[in-house]
Amino acid sequence: FRRVLFRSPGMRIFDVSEQTPTSTRRLRAAGDVVVLAVSILVLWTLSPRNVVSTSTPGGGDLGAHVWALRPLRAEAFASGWPSAWSMDWFAGFPVGHFYFPAPFMAISVLDTFLPLGTAFKIIASGSVVLLPVAAYMAARSMQAARPTPALAALSMGSFLLFMGNERIIGGNLQSLLAGEFAYSMAILLAVLGAAAAARARDPRRSLLAVLLLSAAILSHIVVAPFALVFAVAVSSVAVRRLQMAVVAVVPVAIAFAWIAPFLWRRSFITDPGFVPVGDFAAALFPRGMWWLGPAVAVGVWSALRLDVMAFGALSFGAAALLAFFLVGPLGVPLWNARLLPIWYLSIHLLAAVGAGVAIRHFHWHTALRWIPASLMVFGLLFSLSNITELRSRADLVFGGYEAAPGYPEYKGLVSVLADLEPGRLVWESSSRLIEYGSPFALMLLPYWTDGQITTAEGLYIESSITAPFVARVTSELSTVPRYPIRTVPRGSLRDFNAGVSHLQMLGVRYYITHTAAAGRLANSHPDLRFVAAAQSPLDEPVISEWRIYEVASSDLVAGVDVPIAPTSPDQWQGAVLNWFVGEPDILPVKGTDMPGTDSSSAVQVTDITVGRDVVTFRVDRTGVPVLVKVSYFPWWQATGADGPWQAATGGMVVVPTDYRVTLSVSRRPIDHIGRLVSVVAVLSIVVVSLIARLGPRRRPDQADTADR
Numbered sequence: 001f002r003r004v005l006f007r008s009p010g011m012r013i014f015d016v017s018e019q020t021p022t023s024t025r026r027l028r029a030a031g032d033v034v035v036l037a038v039s040i041l042v043l044w045t046l047s048p049r050n051v052v053s054t055s056t057p058g059g060g061d062l063g064a065h066v067w068a069l070r071p072l073r074a075e076a077f078a079s080g081w082p083s084a085w086s087m088d089w090f091a092g093f094p095v096g097h098f099y100f101p102a103p104f105m106a107i108s109v110l111d112t113f114l115p116l117g118t119a120f121k122i123i124a125s126g127s128v129v130l131l132p133v134a135a136y137m138a139a140r141s142m143q144a145a146r147p148t149p150a151l152a153a154l155s156m157g158s159f160l161l162f163m164g165n166e167r168i169i170g171g172n173l174q175s176l177l178a179g180e181f182a183y184s185m186a187i188l189l190a191v192l193g194a195a196a197a198a199r200a201r202d203p204r205r206s207l208l209a210v211l212l213l214s215a216a217i218l219s220h221i222v223v224a225p226f227a228l229v230f231a232v233a234v235s236s237v238a239v240r241r242l243q244m245a246v247v248a249v250v251p252v253a254i255a256f257a258w259i260a261p262f263l264w265r266r267s268f269i270t271d272p273g274f275v276p277v278g279d280f281a282a283a284l285f286p287r288g289m290w291w292l293g294p295a296v297a298v299g300v301w302s303a304l305r306l307d308v309m310a311f312g313a314l315s316f317g318a319a320a321l322l323a324f325f326l327v328g329p330l331g332v333p334l335w336n337a338r339l340l341p342i343w344y345l346s347i348h349l350l351a352a353v354g355a356g357v358a359i360r361h362f363h364w365h366t367a368l369r370w371i372p373a374s375l376m377v378f379g380l381l382f383s384l385s386n387i388t389e390l391r392s393r394a395d396l397v398f399g400g401y402e403a404a405p406g407y408p409e410y411k412g413l414v415s416v417l418a419d420l421e422p423g424r425l426v427w428e429s430s431s432r433l434i435e436y437g438s439p440f441a442l443m444l445l446p447y448w449t450d451g452q453i454t455t456a457e458g459l460y461i462e463s464s465i466t467a468p469f470v471a472r473v474t475s476e477l478s479t480v481p482r483y484p485i486r487t488v489p490r491g492s493l494r495d496f497n498a499g500v501s502h503l504q505m506l507g508v509r510y511y512i513t514h515t516a517a518a519g520r521l522a523n524s525h526p527d528l529r530f531v532a533a534a535q536s537p538l539d540e541p542v543i544s545e546w547r548i549y550e551v552a553s554s555d556l557v558a559g560v561d562v563p564i565a566p567t568s569p570d571q572w573q574g575a576v577l578n579w580f581v582g583e584p585d586i587l588p589v590k591g592t593d594m595p596g597t598d599s600s601s602a603v604q605v606t607d608i609t610v611g612r613d614v615v616t617f618r619v620d621r622t623g624v625p626v627l628v629k630v631s632y633f634p635w636w637q638a639t640g641a642d643g644p645w646q647a648a649t650g651g652m653v654v655v656p657t658d659y660r661v662t663l664s665v666s667r668r669p670i671d672h673i674g675r676l677v678s679v680v681a682v683l684s685i686v687v688v689s690l691i692a693r694l695g696p697r698r699r700p701d702q703a704d705t706a707d708r
Helices: 002-006 021-045 062-079 102-111 116-129 131-141 148-161 173-178 181-199 207-219 224-236 241-254 256-264 280-284 287-304 308-326 336-361 368-399 407-418 431-436 441-448 467-476 493-505 516-524 569-581 669-694
Strands: 084-086 093-095 423-427 453-455 510-513 528-535 545-551 557-559 564-567 587-590 605-610 614-619 626-628 636-639 641-646 652-656 660-665
Touching: 021 116, 021 131, 021 148, 021 368, 062 084, 062 093, 062 102, 062 116, 062 441, 102 116, 102 181, 102 207, 116 131, 116 173, 116 181, 131 148, 131 181, 131 336, 148 336, 148 368, 173 181, 173 368, 181 207, 181 224, 181 241, 181 308, 181 336, 207 224, 207 241, 207 256, 207 669, 224 241, 224 308, 241 256, 241 669, 256 669, 280 308, 280 336, 287 308, 287 336, 308 336, 407 431, 407 441, 407 528, 407 545, 423 441, 423 467, 431 441, 441 453, 467 493, 467 569, 493 516, 493 545, 510 516, 516 528, 516 545, 557 605, 564 569, 569 587, 587 641, 614 626, 636 641, 641 660, 652 660
Parallel strands: 423 453, 423 510, 564 587
Antiparallel strands: 084 093, 510 545, 528 545, 557 626, 605 614, 614 660, 626 652, 636 660, 641 652
16 A cells, blocks of 8 residues: 555655764754753743742632642542542532542642642643653654654644634643643643653553553543544554553553543533534634644655654544544533644644655755745744743743732731631622632632631532532622523522522522622621621722621521422433522422422431531431532432432432431442552553563564564
8 A cells, every 4th residue: 555655756755864973963963952942942931930939820720720739639649549529619529530630649749849839830831841852752752753853842832832722722831821731731641652652662561651641541531532542553553453452451441540430420520511613614724823734734645654653643633633523413521622732733743744754855956845844933933922922921820829919918818718717608709800819719718728718619610510509609699790601590690689598508608799789788688797808908909898798597407498309310400500590499309219208397407517528417306308518429428317319409418317417428339440440450560561671582583573
């Protein structure tokens, strides 16, 4: 096939021109300089002084990601699990269960030696600073002739600095600074994993590739399948069937402790309702990448000739392109724009291969063969026009909360809240919170107060079934509301009374407001009691005063004072939000297996204690349903009661069979099976690799054709 279709005079892709040792050294040195220059350029854009400072990273989502280290490091990683239960956000949720643990594992390790802020920013920035190096190493590992490795590093600079697509979708610097550091880390590990797979000429020596690919899976679920495709593709060129199976299966097995529970409980994922990309042409071929066209065309031609790097990059991008078109028709709950960075990355890698081939082997006019590479350099220079904007964003993000203009005011508010009794909090939305260091600055209240003040709102809305109800409540209590979940009916300040009732239903103890309109409504509401105010110490305040109110009847455990309506699972999704928005004269409970109860009889609940992953209380009578205002999840098990069942508020309903009831988090069989598979996979690959290293090496005459 290759000889018939592609063997033609003047296009000797696999021929290497004669080079003297001196010219080889010069080419190698030139490549090293290019790689170093691109990485330094990326690092300079991120402001190295701020990266190594001890400030707490701010910005967009990144300013809230910092919180996740608190429960994961202390409660998940220390006990050998990738996830843990936390009460800090959303009335409780399984942190790390539907989000990605590997980046936080890396930060936790580095935090052993460095301050947390520094460790976090080094890991986040390292995922992009090292990408040109990773691309260079991948090209070398895949035996790409010079100058392709240097061009691969150059193409990564263009990829990272590219801002033609204003969506925050992952991969580039713009997305990293918005908070998509897990995506960037997964991209880096995917490239390194493919490089290691290309170098491992024996399946028994694939330990590094397997570990890198498993880390990529644990870094971002969207990148994970395409990372495996990339590694399998570069292994398939040499027809290493056993190695293809190893790099496709073993990384999944190692990550099974996280993958298995994720897939098993995917019905508990909340869909934010992002609008899919409709203009395919503009999304797939943005103007900022048009000049890569000639080089990409040559790169695709090289892939069809089974050039290792080109074939891997083409497979990487083609798989993402196929998924981009199929996720919508197949009903996969994935925003298709998330797949674009993988497509863009493959385009840049193909351009690097194509430009290298043109420079080395096309017997055209000397000037003409440099056109593809020249266009690549022009693309990088065009992307440099974004550096000023990117540097200003980096100063905001990596300068941290402590450098924000409103930090003294923010610190004062935290101090006032820390003096209150423990409780859950909702705040009135404000677009000016970015001046505190992040628009999500108040989500860090559990971090600053060591869990004393928790928040009903949080960053990982996909991870909580309570998030849609919280989104509705915040819109009902804000003068200028934000709508993080597009599928939730929108509320406004006209629904203030309903909002206070919803605070009580969600067990929210504190409501804080800053506008005069919301303050007047709060002052006149009988169930809100003013308890404190936080005055701004600034001459030009961000928010002159925060007023703090305590919500009456917001106990975290209470009797059910309305009839319970068991609802079948297939009718659940559409019914609960409509019930929540309307007049709730019943309480829908998911499932039809709940025993008959008498909810008309009052039950008194006392001695309520809420811990990190346990809730205990006493009742004065049994057989009467009780509402626990903590998010339902299959981990919860009840002692001294039947249940729990999922309630329409996202909480739990139990029917006490004893006067003392305990609800506690306990792992289920799928969690233990996942961890067992991971442990066996890690031990197996380590033992096989040790045997391969300690055993006799094969002689050249025993090697297969691909090895020779």
